[in-house]
Amino acid sequence: MSIDRRNFFKTIGIAGLAFTVGKSAGATTLESSGIEFRGMLYDASRCVGCQECEKACAKAHNLPEPVDEIKVDVLRKTSETQRCAINSYSTSKGEVFVRNQCMHCNEPACAAACLTQAMYKTKEGPVIWREDKCMGCRYCMVSCPFDVPKFEYLSANPKIQKCDMCYDRIIKGEIPSCAEACPGEAIMFGTRRELLAEARKRIAESPDNYIDQIYGENVAGGTGYLYLSSAPFNEVGFNPKLQNVSYPSLSKGFLYSVPAVFVLLPTLLLGVHEATKNNNKLKEEENE
């Protein structure tokens, strides 16, 4: 889904071109083709809940600055005016801060649900919302397993609010505003591959500091946002019910059956119609 046929051929083409042009050129071409998803690595053991990222996020997206303070085990939710929210959890490993926002899934349910591709997985990795396409049906909200998209219910021209990983900054080569604002280097921006390698390195280097799991590596088919934590993930607000298979795969079977039904059923109906045609004629003849 994220790497479709065309992109696949493009990659092959670029790779082929790289072979002919030479090694050094190949590396930059592959890099600029943007085929690798960018993501963010969030290290809960480094987050102190200073809310600098929340403030930077609000500023970057013209939203009101969040004023509520973080309290232990009082759940703060993202909303139509707040794209990310840090919460504090009392866990078996003491107090842990975890931020939540859009997970930027590899195969996002919201984008698969969107009938106008307003919710869109960009080739750079962020899942973005496009105002000119959206009809406000809210099917993305129904489908998202993380309950991320928020809708402006009290507006005559409502928008969907969600983290877009500062897509406008990423295409300019900058890093997302939250990663830039974080004073404790709890948020790291990079390609998903780099981030996974970095996360594994951190776990290997200080195994006592982390539980041996990268949240987002597999959940919902893999997400662009990756989490490291010192406490088990079900203690820090993650829904343990979520599956590891991607969510769009749940409706794949139905969608794949559509073309078959569309060809076979009319044929069958026409066949039965033709077959029963004679019945009526026979009946009429009998009557006569």
Added chain:
Amino acid sequence: MNNPAITLAKDNDGKSIWQFLLRELKPRGKWLTPFNIISIPIMLLGLGLIVFRFIYGIGSITNLTQEIPWGLWIGFDVVTGVAFAGGAYVLTFMVYILKMDKYHSIVRITVLNGFLAYVFYAGALLLDLGRPWNVINPIIGNGFGTSSVLFLVAWHFLLYMLAELIEFSPAIAEWLGARRARKILSGMTIAAVIFGITLSTLHQSGLGALFLMAKDKIHPLWYSEFIPILFLASSIFAGLSMVIFEGTISHKVFSSQISEKNHKAEKGILHGLSKICAGAMFAYFFLQLLVFIHGKNWSYLNTPMGYWFLLEMIGFVLIPMMLFFYSYRTNNIFMIRVAAILTMLGIILNRLNVTVIGFRWDAAIQYVPSWMEIVVTLAVIFTEIWIFRWVINRMPVLRESPSWVKEEK
């Protein structure tokens, strides 16, 4: 000269069509009927609420939340309304494909009912869209979201409305006295029927498939990968129960329009429909049973949601099914009608359980529709009935076609 079609056919050349249409638009009969007295204030109030909603946003009159973004307007108006409109595809299948001529006299009214249901209940969708001016985007290609089940459903709604309009169009042509148009349009019927049945199969199941991705949000007793098939199977008897219910009312309200022959045929039709309903419900119940056993959901049965599930399955599927069987064997028309009403309640229950009641049943803030959402829903239903009545009083839907139709055959 009560029949306008004949009058028009006669002086078609002399009088302009606009004069005829203007005259037809005028209301007929008594104004102060109990139905009008109840429906007019509700429709006006609903209209006011709709205006309010477009100025101040959906949240100003609904109780929808960020966790529960779809409420009564989707769960009842669209999902339940379309299930009830399923009678049209089942009946056209029986009459045009299987040539069960017995049911021919009720095809037109069923198709009209189905068509208006789609127009109004899919139309009610516009009220629920936050940005309705973008509703044409998936049609004009400002983003073909082909991986979306809703994309399929949207296209199917549009195409099926066209198919049903074509199926119904000979009645409009007869009303206008347009002989040539009638001939062309009725020639298109069988193609529209085949196309319409295919579309219905896919979008009746598609409405269920919409919820496949909400796996963690719907109560396990109602979520399974078989939702699409269950929705399709239940749309058969949902639609036919609606046909029975609507027929019962039409035979009383529009009694004068129905010919002696068709009045007599009603019993046989109801009898046949009850048999089909019973069969379809048996298949559906068996399917539900298999899904339940397959899902290993026994532990949920002894919870409040479990009792609710049992009430739906036993009280509103098993019991009406047995009633249909019983009344078919004993030829009891009254019991057929009771069974149809119970079945319809069961369908409302089932669709709401999947889309609203069982959806985020564990949410901290539960969704209960506001009175304003209910008024708007009622206003939509009443408006549909008004149009339904207007059409029946003017076009040959229940009454016989004008005599020139037979002459031309």
